[in-house]
Amino acid sequence: MTPRPSPAGQPDVLVVGGGIGGLGAAFALSRRGLAVRVLERAPEFGEVGAGLQIAPNCTRILAEYGLLDEARALGVVPENMVMRDALDARELTRLDLADLERRYGFPYLVIHRSDLHGILLRACERAGVELLTDHTVTGYENTDAGALVRLADGTAQEAPLVVAADGLHSVARRDLIGDAVVSSDYVAYRAAVPIERVRDHGVAERDVTVYVGPRCHFVQYALRGGEMFNQVAVFESPKALAGRDDWGTPDELDAAFEGTCDTVRRGIPLMWRDRWWQMLDRDPVETWVHGRIALLGDAAHPPLQYMAQGAIMAIEDGWTLARHHARQAEAAPEGAAPDWDAVVAAYEAVRVEHCRRVQTTARAWGELWHLDGEDRLRRNAIMRERDPYDYAFTDWVYGPTALTPEEEPPMFTPVPLASAHLGDERDAAGLPT
Numbered sequence: 001m002t003p004r005p006s007p008a009g010q011p012d013v014l015v016v017g018g019g020i021g022g023l024g025a026a027f028a029l030s031r032r033g034l035a036v037r038v039l040e041r042a043p044e045f046g047e048v049g050a051g052l053q054i055a056p057n058c059t060r061i062l063a064e065y066g067l068l069d070e071a072r073a074l075g076v077v078p079e080n081m082v083m084r085d086a087l088d089a090r091e092l093t094r095l096d097l098a099d100l101e102r103r104y105g106f107p108y109l110v111i112h113r114s115d116l117h118g119i120l121l122r123a124c125e126r127a128g129v130e131l132l133t134d135h136t137v138t139g140y141e142n143t144d145a146g147a148l149v150r151l152a153d154g155t156a157q158e159a160p161l162v163v164a165a166d167g168l169h170s171v172a173r174r175d176l177i178g179d180a181v182v183s184s185d186y187v188a189y190r191a192a193v194p195i196e197r198v199r200d201h202g203v204a205e206r207d208v209t210v211y212v213g214p215r216c217h218f219v220q221y222a223l224r225g226g227e228m229f230n231q232v233a234v235f236e237s238p239k240a241l242a243g244r245d246d247w248g249t250p251d252e253l254d255a256a257f258e259g260t261c262d263t264v265r266r267g268i269p270l271m272w273r274d275r276w277w278q279m280l281d282r283d284p285v286e287t288w289v290h291g292r293i294a295l296l297g298d299a300a301h302p303p304l305q306y307m308a309q310g311a312i313m314a315i316e317d318g319w320t321l322a323r324h325h326a327r328q329a330e331a332a333p334e335g336a337a338p339d340w341d342a343v344v345a346a347y348e349a350v351r352v353e354h355c356r357r358v359q360t361t362a363r364a365w366g367e368l369w370h371l372d373g374e375d376r377l378r379r380n381a382i383m384r385e386r387d388p389y390d391y392a393f394t395d396w397v398y399g400p401t402a403l404t405p406e407e408e409p410p411m412f413t414p415v416p417l418a419s420a421h422l423g424d425e426r427d428a429a430g431l432p433t
């Protein structure tokens, strides 16, 4: 559908924030023939950071949008996802990503953030989305005909629907919910370097490798057709635990990984040291829709990144909104506007619970990855016993995005640490059995 011109310059939808979530929603809604305007506070559209993992629940949507071939060309389809112990480098479990693609019908991709953002930006441009930079939104209000946003320059803009995709520190979230971010006391360092710089580090260039260790983990995978290598180093900050404001500094990075295996330690000097990301999330909330203002992406459900689903959930949000717009348009009498209240109610009805599950599982995953002592051995024993072709832990998230609460698949059943058989693990760790 071609977007129709907006009456008197007013769009059908205002999207605040031009990150992956905002652009994904803008593109999805513009495919419905809606006039969409994106308001971004930065002087230009862009993404900071390095790699992103995008699982089949996202590549399925990119395929529907006609964007998967471009994503494949710019990214890498790894062969395996391998989890190793960060201290002794032993393999704990793996996913065969070719088999995973057969199961879910779509690939597991890794891609540079700026490449995925660029794909969505170009798609928005082609679709006629109005993309405005240097527009900082300072407030939100519902009106008789929809909602309006107030801008830092003193002006206001109105539309039948306002989507607040303004990220973790969302102004909309502050005004409408007023909760605080939650600090995990963990911090992430990132790096994307030419592949030649790690060729003698013993890295697996064709895999996503996650090393999990006491109070730290380390992720590695190739990017940009294999020309670059992405690394993420995450650790618990002693300064954060001590209540200091200046936490997560590079001296802490070096200390956190001192006792890890050779491949991890060799990766640490390559991390960018001028910027780090404190790992913050928020407690899940049940209401994302306030009149005609709908929260989306990190503004609605910022996760800790352990499930690698934050950007994916944001893209799923936009797809879901557009699908419900289509359903309402079909139900509306000929020529009548779809019922936006019903659209946002259906969006909230299904997305809140799914994202709550991802947010809470991400927190639990973090605890599991960072175990020490005997619990580390228990975790290792359980992971090593897992059948690599058992998809009970991924079906609930990598399958098709649910449109209604009834379509949401059941969660996996957690395996209690206490059920682990420790014999082999104690042997491997040189402990008495």
Ligand SMILES: Cc1cc2nc3c(=O)[nH]c(=O)nc-3n(C[C@H](O)[C@H](O)[C@H](O)COP(=O)(O)OP(=O)(O)OC[C@H]3O[C@@H](n4cnc5c(N)ncnc54)[C@H](O)[C@@H]3O)c2cc1C
Residues within 6 Å of the ligand: 016, 017, 018, 019, 020, 021, 022, 039, 040, 041, 042, 051, 052, 053, 054, 135, 136, 137, 138, 165, 166, 167, 168, 170, 171, 188, 232, 277, 296, 297, 298, 299, 303, 305, 308, 309, 310, 311, 312, 313, 314
């Ligand atoms: C270390 C790390 C690794 C991660 N790895 C993965 C991964 O592998 N896979 C995955 O899916 N996710 C991952 N994530 C999560 C993912 O990056 C985020 O969930 C996702 O980028 C959120 O997108 P968003 O568009 O909702 O928010 P943002 O990316 O924060 O975008 C918000 C946008 O709104 C703009 N904005 C903010 N305030 C205003 C305002 N007042 N007015 C106008 N504009 C405004 C900002 O400038 C920005 O452009 C990771 C996160 C981290 C920290």
